[in-house]
Amino acid sequence: MSKIKLDQRFSPYQMPSVIIGTTIDDKPNFMLCTWASRVNRTPPIWMVSINRKHLTMNGIRDNGIFSMNFPSADLVEMTDYVGITSGRDADKSSVFKVFYGETKAPMIEECVLNMELEVEEIIERPDHFIILGRSVNTYADQQIMTDNKPDIRKMNQIVYTGAEGQPSYWVVGEKIGDAFSLGKKFK
Numbered sequence: 001m002s003k004i005k006l007d008q009r010f011s012p013y014q015m016p017s018v019i020i021g022t023t024i025d026d027k028p029n030f031m032l033c034t035w036a037s038r039v040n041r042t043p044p045i046w047m048v049s050i051n052r053k054h055l056t057m058n059g060i061r062d063n064g065i066f067s068m069n070f071p072s073a074d075l076v077e078m079t080d081y082v083g084i085t086s087g088r089d090a091d092k093s094s095v096f097k098v099f100y101g102e103t104k105a106p107m108i109e110e111c112v113l114n115m116e117l118e119v120e121e122i123i124e125r126p127d128h129f130i131i132l133g134r135s136v137n138t139y140a141d142q143q144i145m146t147d148n149k150p151d152i153r154k155m156n157q158i159v160y161t162g163a164e165g166q167p168s169y170w171v172v173g174e175k176i177g178d179a180f181s182l183g184k185k186f187k
C-alpha cells in the first residue's frame, strides 16, 4: 500500500450548511456556518465555530441567544450569499422571511428546520470562537415530515465539503443501510 502525506489542514469532512441567525442593533443578521455539530444529546447542546471577526459574534455575545437554520438545496444561492457578505458591509436583515419563537433569536421561514438556542459557553481559540448552545426549541416544516418524523430525503439539505481549493455544495446521496444494525451479523 502506498500512502502520500497531505497538507496538514486538509479536511475530508462533509459538513452541514447552517445559517446562524442573530440580532444586531435590533435587526436580524444571518451568516453561513459549516463548522457545526451536536455535542450533547440530553439536553441537546450544539457547537458552532465562528471567526472572532464576524459581526455574528457581537450578536451572540450581546444577546446570549442565536438560531440555527437548515436550508434545502433550493436556497443554495442565498445560503452562499450570507456566507460571502458580512453584515458589516450589507444589511442582510431582509434576505429571508423571519419568524420568532420563545427566545428573541431570529429564525428563517424558508428553511425547513430551525432551532433557537441559548448560549452556554464560549471557548476562545486563536481565530475562531466555539459557541456551545443549548437548543430551546426545534421547528420543522410540515412538508418534510413522513410518519411524524423529519425525512432526510424531503429535507434535501445542503452538504458542504471544504477540501482546500475546491469548496463545494452537495446534496445527500442514496441511503446505503440502517445504522446500529448492519454490523450485527458479525457479532
Ligand SMILES: Cc1cc2nc3c(=O)[nH]c(=O)nc-3n(C[C@H](O)[C@H](O)[C@H](O)COP(=O)(O)O)c2cc1C
Pocket (backbone or CB within 6 Å): 029, 030, 031, 032, 033, 034, 035, 036, 049, 050, 051, 053, 054, 055, 056, 057, 080, 082, 083, 084, 085, 086, 087, 088, 160, 167
Ligand atoms: C461555504 C462557507 C462556509 C462557511 N463556514 C463558516 C464557519 O463555519 N465559521 C465561520 O466563522 N465562518 C464561516 N463562513 C464565513 C461567514 O459566513 C462569512 O464570513 C460571513 O460573511 C460572516 O457574516 P457576518 O460578518 O455578518 O457575521 C463560511 C462561508 C462560506 C461561503
